[in-house]
Amino acid sequence: MLRLYDTASRDVRELALRQPGRVSVYVCGPTVYGAPHIGHGRMSLVYDVLRRYLEWTGLEVRLVSNVTDIDDKIINRAASEDRPWEDIATKCESVWFSAMDRLDVKVPDEIPHATEYVEAMVGMIGSLVDIGRAYPTEDGVYLSVSSVEDYGLLAHQSLDEMVAGGGEREVFGAEHKHHPADFALWKLSKPGEPTWPSPWGDGRPGWHSECVVMSLELLGEGFDLHGGGQDLRFPHHENERAQAVALGKRFANHWMHNGFVVDAEGSKMSRSVGNVDNLLDLLDRFDPRAYRLIVLQSHYRSPLRVVLDNLQAAVRALEGLDAFTARTGDVVLAPPDDDVLQRFGERMDDDLDTPGAMAVVFDTVRKANAALDADQPLAGSLVAAVGEMCSALGLELTAGGDVPDGARVKAAELDTARAAGDYATADAIRHELQSERWLVETTKAGTTLRKRGPA
RNA sequence: GGCGACGUGGCCGAGUGGCUUAGGCAGGGGCCUGCAAAGCCCCGUACCCGGGUUCGAUUCCCGGCGUCGCCUCCA
Numbered sequence: 001m002l003r004l005y006d007t008a009s010r011d012v013r014e015l016a017l018r019q020p021g022r023v024s025v026y027v028c029g030p031t032v033y034g035a036p037h038i039g040h041g042r043m044s045l046v047y048d049v050l051r052r053y054l055e056w057t058g059l060e061v062r063l064v065s066n067v068t069d070i071d072d073k074i075i076n077r078a079a080s081e082d083r084p085w086e087d088i089a090t091k092c093e094s095v096w097f098s099a100m101d102r103l104d105v106k107v108p109d110e111i112p113h114a115t116e117y118v119e120a121m122v123g124m125i126g127s128l129v130d131i132g133r134a135y136p137t138e139d140g141v142y143l144s145v146s147s148v149e150d151y152g153l154l155a156h157q158s159l160d161e162m163v164a165g166g167g168e169r170e171v172f173g174a175e176h177k178h179h180p181a182d183f184a185l186w187k188l189s190k191p192g193e194p195t196w197p198s199p200w201g202d203g204r205p206g207w208h209s210e211c212v213v214m215s216l217e218l219l220g221e222g223f224d225l226h227g228g229g230q231d232l233r234f235p236h237h238e239n240e241r242a243q244a245v246a247l248g249k250r251f252a253n254h255w256m257h258n259g260f261v262v263d264a265e266g267s268k269m270s271r272s273v274g275n276v277d278n279l280l281d282l283l284d285r286f287d288p289r290a291y292r293l294i295v296l297q298s299h300y301r302s303p304l305r306v307v308l309d310n311l312q313a314a315v316r317a318l319e320g321l322d323a324f325t326a327r328t329g330d331v332v333l334a335p336p337d338d339d340v341l342q343r344f345g346e347r348m349d350d351d352l353d354t355p356g357a358m359a360v361v362f363d364t365v366r367k368a369n370a371a372l373d374a375d376q377p378l379a380g381s382l383v384a385a386v387g388e389m390c391s392a393l394g395l396e397l398t399a400g401g402d403v404p405d406g407a408r409v410k411a412a413e414l415d416t417a418r419a420a421g422d423y424a425t426a427d428a429i430r431h432e433l434q435s436e437r438w439l440v441e442t443t444k445a446g447t448t449l450r451k452r453g454p455a
Numbered sequence: 456g457g458c459g460a461c462g463u464g465g466c467c468g469a470g471u472g473g474c475u476u477a478g479g480c481a482g483g484g485g486c487c488u489g490c491a492a493a494g495c496c497c498c499g500u501a502c503c504c505g506g507g508u509u510c511g512a513u514u515c516c517c518g519g520c521g522u523c524g525c526c527u528c529c530a
């Protein structure tokens with residue numbers, strides 16, 4: 001069974017399941033107010049790999065990932081561009097899922113939207129007010145964090161420590177809050193802003209309530225795993241948890257956070273800092289699988305550098321794996337090699353050691369190639385094992401795809417020239433094909449072509 | 456100021472108190488090939504600095520230096 005670092009307990013421990021054989025996972029999805037950046041891409045890939053691996057081990061996974069479709073950022077952008085806020089949310093969401101599709105990230109089992117749960121949020125906030133854990137002010141409703149005994153569990157800081165720090169920053173609703181760390185559950189709306197009715201006045205939900213309501217509604221109390229990016233650890237997840245704790249509900253049993261994407265200098269890539277690195281640009285310029293491979297070849301909790309050299313190295317590595325797939329297309333498969341799969345599983349079960357798992361993949365590819373070179377029969381089980389592992393990681397290898405007629409004709413001409421001993425012509429044709437980004441492999445059986453990626 | 460992460464060979468990136476190597480990319484040599492490509496074999500003896508613990512530390516402890524993150528709404 002998978003052992004996974006738990007942000008709350010701060011150690012690697014077994015992912016305990018509420019129900020045997022079934023895993024319930026909630027991952028915080030995007031706020032749809034702009035184009036996805038590469039950090040979103042990493043997050044999505046990390047949880048996609050987690051999900052696929054859990055499924056591969058035979059578990060039934062229920063993955064819920066929300067879309068935050070009402071938020072200050074959406075409202076602000078709508079105002080500055082003079083567009084309806086729904087238009088921003090809808091368009092950004094469709095861009096998001098098209099990017100996810102290109103990354104080959106499986107669609108979550110449920111995609112709850114914040115706007116669909118406003119009534120439920122109002123109900124929950126009402127309960128918090130009723131039991132004295134939340135209070136209305138002139139501009140909204142706030143959760144009283146000092147009433148949550150272990151507030152700061154995920155932040156790894158006590159309330160006092162957090163308040164002591166901070167420096168000078170603008171705090172929403174500061175003038176009316178009972179405690180500086182109290183956070184908004186409900187924001188009363190100003191003219192022109194989207195509103196929903198509530199006992200405290202028309203307004204909209206704060207950011208943190210939606211995930212509490214949606215995760216408890218769809219997955220139930222004490223669900224197995226709650227995940228997201230490192231930046232959500234605090235305040236978002238802390239504040240989600242605070243609400244659930246204040247309500248006396250069992251919340252996530254295990255917390256998982258993936259590390260940041262950093263730039264060449266090691267700084268965090270983040271939209272809010274302005275150094276946007278657009279995921280769509282990356283997908284246009286490189287084989288999307290290259291990003292998955294980069295993510296797989298580093299540990300999910302480490303900072304990850306997504307830079308040109310890395311992407312190019314990944315593209316080259318992919319060419320090798322694809323060449324393997326092309327070569328083994330007609331190998332008669334045997335049951336996958338047990339020893340290989342066991343080593344793979346050991347790596348993955350150890351806090352998702354995907355770099356170690358990839359090492360097993362590459363190692364197995366090499367052994368299988370060697371077996372094929374030597375005409376040994378064990379190749380079938382090794383090839384099958386590679387297929388298994390790649391499917392568990394969501395890494396789709398390709399044998400090269402269709403070759404257009406023009407290139408096919410040139411390849412035939414190349415073979416003809418070679419057969420006639422006209423090597424000058426053969427080489428010229430080969431160079432021509434290579435300049436058109438074909439990987440040209442000339443063997444006794446004839447010339448095969450595989451298209452190289454855009455990088 | 457508080458809390459935390461990290462510093463590994465040309466690049467990326469794992470891991471470990473000594474045992475035979477992570478892995479990928481790049482590079483060198485060889486086999487194969489008309490030549491290439493793909494593939495296979497071989498090659499680099501790395502772990503920020505200074506102390507300490509130890510028979511032995513890149514790995515543990517302490518102290519530096521450096522980079523980075525969080526401290527209320529950013530995956």
